[in-house]
Structures are given as structure tokens and as C-alpha cells.
Amino acid sequence: MKKEDVPEIVVSRLPLYVQTLNHLLKEGKSVVSSAELGERLKTTSSQIRRDLSYFGGFGKQGTGYDIITLMESLRKILNLNQTWQVALVGVGHVGQALINYDGFNRKGFEIIMAFDESPKVIGKKFGNLVVKSINELEEELKIKPVDIGAISVPAENAQEVCDRLINNGVRAILNYAPVSLKVPEGIQLATVDPVLKLQKMTYYLK
């Protein structure tokens, strides 16, 4: 099956599977049934089986999945057996939290350059990174091309930053600005907006 033939919603569940398999492994388990996996992920065993069937068979009927084998297969499918380098634009509070967030490094994502337009942070060091001027974005990306860009600038600047990243070879955008960005076909975009999640929950709070 071709990469593009797998429904995006299925792909988006795979990282959750990896996360849960990892937890099971830490709990000392070595085999898991689709029913148990479904329960952990608040879904059904048939959805688990259907999702995994896109990538070939992973277990025998009745014996459950070998956790390490399944996890390693999914990690390979998701291209997680390498470190992915990330360019960060916007080093305010959110950007600084991202630089300091060790979860990125532990999971194979490394912020290797950070840009801002404010003289207050340009030249300053966060973790091992020295913040560069946004004016150097194009030059730096030419020297060290990266696949992933993280955007944590104000909403009104986010689209311009996004365009500049894409024009310089970035193929996946993680957007923290509270705005819907437009990206060309074939470019990956994910938006992190806690306010949207809060606003959904408040629907149920009255």
C-alpha cells in the first residue's frame, strides 16, 4: 500500500499506539491483545485491528501482539528511528518552553536553531542554543537544511514566517500561533492551540 493510501486519521493514531505500547513495556508486559490496547486507548479492538491492517499483519489471532515487535514496526513506519532537526521561530515564553522541553529530545526531535526579531533575545542563549536574528533565517537554512519548523510568533506574523520556512525547504510545520495557517499541498501542518481544547470542554461545563 502506498503511503498516501492510508487515511490520515489512521496515521494520526499511530503515535498514540507507540506511546501506549511504550507504557505497557515499562509496566513489564511483553504481549498485548487488541482488546487491551483498545481499552487503554478508549477505542475498540476492531478499530485497532483495522488500523494496523493497513501496514500488514502484526499478530496472530488469539495470541495478541508482541509489544516490542509492534512498537518497533510502528516506529519504523513513522520514521522515528532517526533524529529530526527542527528550526524554531519565536523565542518568547512558548518558544523558550519548547527549547527547554526535554520531551522533544527524548523522542528524537532536536531544535538546532532558533530565530526571533526582538533585540531582547537575539544573541541570548537558551539551553545550548544562541538565538539568531530572523533576518538570518534564509542563510541558516541554506547552510543547515531542516525538515521541520516550529512557529511560536504572534498570530499576525505566523503566516509570513510559515511561508519563509517552506520557501527554504521546511516540509512540516508545528504551529503554536493561534491562527489557521495556509500551506501548499504536500506540506504537513499541525497546530497546537490549548485554547481550542479548553473552549470545547467548556461546552460541557454548564
Next chain:
Amino acid sequence: MKKEDVPEIVVSRLPLYVQTLNHLLKEGKSVVSSAELGERLKTTSSQIRRDLSYFGGFGKQGTGYDIITLMESLRKILNLNQTWQVALVGVGHVGQALINYDGFNRKGFEIIMAFDESPKVIGKKFGNLVVKSINELEEELKIKPVDIGAISVPAENAQEVCDRLINNGVRAILNYAPVSLKVPEGIQLATVDPVLKLQKMTYYLK
């Protein structure tokens, strides 16, 4: 129609509608068609109409939606015409970024108390907040009950913190810890995990 009869997936799209209507308003528009709204949100006009039909009619065939009316109606449906108070647990880098994130306040979410277990931050002031000891969680929530709890503690402590918040009246959890939390029926849970979003995108990067 009862609150619980609206599919959760529909509810989860409403905040995006509000966000987009707000952008359209700022662009000087006063009326929008379901087709235009669909295009902005990368969905179809029929989905927009179907989603909104759960809450009654909002526009006349052919004339489009009055942006202010629709936005105000959706805000009312989502209970956004009030300030929601939030208790934050975990004042590391992520927690500090949340306290300093002005997007929460602008959107009607106010972190009114923050807790941590580390002597390094207990008693310290971030923004207008003085961090309290996690030991005071129960007492503080008795004095000032809140509906929403934000969790930004390490993964291994997140479930315990979650349980304590819920046991003390919190009904919605915004979880930043990289772990799937378990909550009782009727409690809202949303998880913010950028790594899961990155891991989905890397599928497409090879």
C-alpha cells in the same frame, strides 16, 4: 436537542468556527457563506451546515451567515461569555509558559492558582501568581473552587495530580504530561502533546 446528543466531534469543531469568524470580522467582513467558511476550515460547506444544524438555523439559504450573530451564538453555546478560572499544577518550563501566555486571558481563561512540589519554585512569583505547595491543593480548592485544572507535571506524577484535582471539584482537565490519563465518566479531558503531532508528520517526510 440535549447537550449530550450533539456528537463530540461536532462540538470540537465549534471553537475553530469561532476563531475563523473572528478572523473574518477583523478582515472587515460582516457576512460569510458556508462555502467560504468551509474553504477557510478546509472542509465542505455541507459539513458546516450539518454541524450548525444541531443548534438550530443560523442563516437563510443563499444569503450567508451574519458573522457577529453566528459568532455570538456559538460563543454562547460554548459558554465563552464568562471567565473560566483554572488551577495549574506544575510550574516548570511548560507551566511558566502557560502562566505567561496572554492568549488564555484574552480568551477568557484565567489561571488563578499554581502549585508545585519543588522548593525551587514554591513561594516564587510568576506574573501575578505566587506558587503554592502542592500540599495546599485540597485546602485552596476548598476556598476557591475551580472547574478547570491544567497539569504540567512529569508523566509519572500526572495521574495522581489528576485524581486529586477531580476529587476536589475540578471537572475539566487540560493535560500537558505525555501520558494518557484516566478520568471518570462525565469529566472532560484534553491532552496537549506536540510530540504526537510531530510523530504523525514524520510519517510523510520520507
